[in-house]
Amino acid sequence: xxxxxxxxxxxxxxxxxxxxxxxxxxxxxxxxxxxxxxxxxxxxxxxxxxxxxxxxxxxxxxxxxxxxxxxxxxxxxxxxxxxxxxxxxxxxxxxxxxxxxxxxxxxxxxxxxxxxxxxxxxxxxxxxxxxxxxxxxxxxxxxxxxxxxxxxxxxxxxxxxxxxxxxxxxxxxxxxxxxxxxxxxxxxx
Ligand SMILES: CC(C)(COP(=O)(O)OP(=O)(O)OC[C@H]1O[C@@H](n2cnc3c(N)ncnc32)[C@H](O)[C@@H]1OP(=O)(O)O)[C@@H](O)C(=O)NCCC(=O)NCCS
Numbered sequence: 001x002x003x004x005x006x007x008x009x010x011x012x013x014x015x016x017x018x019x020x021x022x023x024x025x026x027x028x029x030x031x032x033x034x035x036x037x038x039x040x041x042x043x044x045x046x047x048x049x050x051x052x053x054x055x056x057x058x059x060x061x062x063x064x065x066x067x068x069x070x071x072x073x074x075x076x077x078x079x080x081x082x083x084x085x086x087x088x089x090x091x092x093x094x095x096x097x098x099x100x101x102x103x104x105x106x107x108x109x110x111x112x113x114x115x116x117x118x119x120x121x122x123x124x125x126x127x128x129x130x131x132x133x134x135x136x137x138x139x140x141x142x143x144x145x146x147x148x149x150x151x152x153x154x155x156x157x158x159x160x161x162x163x164x165x166x167x168x169x170x171x172x173x174x175x176x177x178x179x180x181x182x183x184x185x186x187x188x189x
Pocket of ligand 1: 042043089090091092093094097098099100101102103104105126130131132133135136137139
């Protein structure tokens with residue numbers, strides 16, 4: 001597996017371990033429209049707003065990984081690093097490419113980034129109705145630590161889920177730099 005963890009350079013690619021033959025790329029502002037189209041295809045009635053996507057793409061502490069196929073994106077994961085916590089803002093795979101392990105692979109990459117950045121925990125919120133995603137996260141070792149009533153803009157509840165980031169004993173966790181209040185905004189659909 002060849003992972004490059006520095007994500008300042010949006011042209012870098014992250015190569016999968018050969019299992020899937022997938023190559024993920026770090027998205028940048030130029031991907032805004034493609035990401036919005038992906039949101040509408042993948043999340044149907046509840047896409048991220050365009051300005052939310054733009055905020056994520058423009059944020060130094062956020063990381064968006066995408067998989068390309070021809071003209072469109074097939075998979076997307078958005079992460080936000082908040083101190084020692086990595087938040088998974090979104091993970092999605094287009095309907096035609098589901099059940100091939102792509103989301104699992106993306107979540108494993110999220111863990112690798114989190115470990116490298118010294119995060120102690122990965123957190124996410126998922127609709128209590130989203131059984132596919134709940135099962136995905138549960139199988140990866142995420143545990144529910146709360147219910148957020150009316151979390152989504154359309155009123156659905158969410159589970160708050162978390163997973164400790166496994167650190168090798170020899171790894172010294174780097175000190176994360178301070179988070180500005182602007183970066184703590186609540187992003188949901
Ligand atoms: C949830 C989602 C990201 C899963 O992506 P994926 O690439 O199909 O997931 P994987 O192939 O890695 O699946 C891993 C495991 O998750 C579980 N899982 C995934 N989809 C499932 C489904 N529809 N029903 C039940 N379990 C499911 C299974 O245990 C699966 O393992 P298996 O295929 O060996 O049975 C995808 O269905 C999706 O994009 N949904 C719409 C967007 C969304 O809801 N995103 C999550 C909230 S932000």
